[in-house]
Amino acid sequence: MAERKPFHEGLFKEGPDGGALLGSKCTSCGHVFYPPTGRCLECGHEELTEIELSRRGALYTYTIGYMPTSHFMPPYALGEIDLPEGVRVFAPLEMTEAKPFEVGQDVELVIGKLWEEGGKDIIGYKFKIV
Numbered sequence: 587m588a589e590r591k592p593f594h595e596g597l598f599k600e601g602p603d604g605g606a607l608l609g610s611k612c613t614s615c616g617h618v619f620y621p622p623t624g625r626c627l628e629c630g631h632e633e634l635t636e637i638e639l640s641r642r643g644a645l646y647t648y649t650i651g652y653m654p655t656s657h658f659m660p661p662y663a664l665g666e667i668d669l670p671e672g673v674r675v676f677a678p679l680e681m682t683e684a685k686p687f688e689v690g691q692d693v694e695l696v697i698g699k700l701w702e703e704g705g706k707d708i709i710g711y712k713f714k715i716v
């Protein structure tokens with residue numbers, strides 16, 4: 587099995603329950619951020635705690651890409667997902683022919699291999715239609 591490497595450290599965790607995105611929550615005003623930040627962008631407070639974000643959210647918008655990128659071959663889908671904590675996450679969407687995307691539909695986090703690089707599996711996150 588190939589070595590696994592996150593595409594970026596500190597953005598998500600893997601686990602038997604499917605893992606989670608890691609956000610930060612301001613200890614002063616309670617605002618939640620993703621990606622995590624060291625300073626509250628609402629009130630300027632510098633004490634934030636790491637929290638696991640909800641795995642389910644609602645699709646705010648999406649687009650289908652038809653130009654190849656260095657990591658994704660067309661067609662591929664990208665979307666913005668609204669999570670209950672009040673954050674909007676930009677992420678790839680799992681393509682399915684059976685269920686076309688619709689704004690507002692429920693989506694769920696999937697953590698797994700996004701692409702291969704230098705013999706390693708690059709791990710990241712995407713969302714799939716529930």
Ligand SMILES: [Zn+2]
Nearest residue numbers: 612615626629
């Ligand atoms: Zn704050």
